[in-house]
Amino acid sequence: MNPPTTHYEFFGPPGALLVTLTVPAFSYALFFGCNDANGCLPYFTSEPILAAVTDLNWWASLWDTQAALIYLAWYAFCVLSWVILPGDWVEGTTLRDGGKKKYKINAFSTFLLALGITSGIILNYGPESFTILYEKWVGFLTASILMSVVQALYVYAFSFRSGALLALGGNSGNFIYDFFIGRELNPSIGSFDIKSFNELRPGLILWVLINISMACEQAVRRGGLANVTDSMWLVLAFQFWYVADGLYNEPALFTTMDITTDGFGFMLAVGDLVWVPFTYSLQARYLAFHPVELGTVRTLAIIGVNLFGYWIFRTANNEKNEFRNGKNPKNLKFMETKRGTKLLTSGWWGLSQHPNYLGDLVMAFAWSLPTLFDTPITYFYVCYFTVLLMHRQRRDDEACQQKYGDDWNKYKKLVPYRIFPYIY
Template sequence: MSDIQPTPAQEEGTTTTVITATTHLTLPAHPVPLTYDELNPRSKPVEFLGPIGTGCISILAPLFTYIFFYTCNDAVGCTPTTVSGWKYAWSLVGNFPSEAGYLWEWKSFAVYSGWYAYCIACWKFLPGDKIQGNLLRDGTRKTYKMNGLYTLLLTLGLSLGVLLNPGGIELFTWLYDHWVPLVSSSLVMATFQALWVYGYSYFNGELLALGGNSGNFFYDFFMGRPLNPHPPLFPSFDIKTFNEVRPGMILWLLLNISCACEQYLRLGTITDSMWVVILFEGWYTIDCLIQEHTILNQMDITTDGFGYMLSMGDLTWVPFTYGLQARFLAFKPVHMGPVWTTVVVAIELAGNYVFRQANNEKGNFRAGKNPKKLEYMTTERGTKLLTSGWWGRSRHPNYFGDWLMALGWCLPTGFSTPLTYYYIIYFVILLVHRQMRDDEACRHKYGKDWDRYCEKVPYKIIPYVY
């Protein structure tokens, strides 16, 4: 690289920087900062079919969280197959024979609020690394405290202490026995957060998300108007990043453990299918928190605003729908046997390998490391795009690994109902949509360079297939 040496200003108000012996770049000596409106231009409400689509999702997503319970429980089985069965399931809404199906319960709300407060306390008082995020449009970087793994380890340690005490297993089934009121409590928290950050973003002058500033309430409420919201007087507490992998992800694991305790009380043992679900979904959570810093490069953090899409997704959708397989197995156990267990474990391990290797390649490359000596292309912007390794096989190989892992979580439930396979169907739709959003953003960002990159890496998610 050529030496870069400053030279005296050639005229008042400018500086000249010598890039090579024959090339000069003249820059303003005192660049004018962008105004608030220039930093936060109006966006067009086009994602998810605009305000109508986001409004429908805002209603349907929490509704399906309840549907997954009322159509899949030990009172009605899983997915009623007759008209009378559906009528009976509907009659149980708000009139369930146990606390598990109560629509609201103040005790559950207190427990959920206490859980969220506990997670905040862990963030505040447990040690953790300080990591800088990506460069923002206003030229600043936020610093994040990464101690989610310590929060998880402390939580698992406390949980183990409960389980090992006499009556601890019965006590841990409390989560399973208060499922719906906990869902409702999480929805209250998610809705409150989305409304509060939306309103507060009009007064604190914070940086907004480019996709959530349309001026339409229903659209911006869902997509998220603020990019990095924080409570007053606590600028280091980024609500969006905190929610991403802490309260919901860790609660998902605790709910799964509660389901395993319920199965143990009913059968006197834990089936192989439950062990597979618990161990692999648990490892996914642990791995996510080990690699917590990598979320700073994800679209959720770098691009999306914090609104109902992320608050409801993080606090309600993840813990209470991702664990549907464990809840199903609690009241309808499946015995897989050694052969089927081996097949499922192989699929799960393959998915985990692809997911982790792909993310490691990307993480190392973004950190300026290239231990595998992977090939790449340089764009006109100076950005480097990987074109070999897993990222040479497809543009989103980590999504492919995610799909394989999702399949491995669903297969232990057998084939008696399609409902327990909702997760992989949902994940296919989610990641295909995210891939389309990412491709569109990259095409806008890189122009012709993106077309050239797509020629080198033609497959979108599944290597050599799609």
């Protein structure tokens, strides 16, 4: 049931160690390289970096007790909301042992509750009451990294209990690699599934709250909420909609590779709790100290780009979900495999193997456009996201090759493009 892992990803233990160390380091670097003091146009020299990392006081400055306690309270709020708020229980896909996990669906309700409390604070006490996420950014970042490390160590140790179902890719026997990639497939505490909880709640909702805090910081600097720039409103609206859409469609998560295939280790923990909220909010943080006025024409153009990406993303996913549920209202073409399953070969899924990724990338580009082109750093997200999705597509290709064999080769002749039609 738990065969040893024979195939490494990320170039094995050395690559896993490198990513484990560089993701937190790069998260800090994005702050120190793009902030109010340098205007997001830093002059890179080694002297100040070496001076900082060799100074114990600099390391101590990364810790903020108040920020850590607030972050812990935030995480506890998300857990209590999962427990208290009503929600349906849905079954996931069939596991290797023949069982199915059940997941409680109330991420969207948690989101609405968090927004309600946040709105109440701002309306009653003004925007200056919610700038703390901007003011104590480094402290919150440190707290989230610590939470990621603690969770990854806990689930790794807990995975050695009798009867644990391990991830096929996380049972190598090497501590560094298994700690990073995730040893157990579905670590849980009773009915509380740690992996799916972290995927949608603490980091994803915090991303929106951080954006709101950045808008409040800009409002304080510019004399009130009425003076928040159109560029900031666009970033808030785009990313709010993206998060709300993901949370509202929570059941779709349980068919993704993160849930069905990957174990839960440091890779997913730091991705969910650190990378998503603290790097995806880069545009809003930049606009907090570098306001940009777009005007009507540029605003409408950027909205058009985002809507185009969302249309691709949502219609492609709808085609797939309807087909998986036995519906085919568009009479899309498909090929049957020896396994008895069917693969779409027309519609969006005939243009590329992952048209939903294409929509994601168009939206990611639209999120950076409100910052205009005064700095390349605010376009880091779309560049990183392109690399991430290309890597994920490669992983999916390998998994499907093992799953379908020769049928997958036939499919790739029918749908040769991976993400970008006629390009890649």
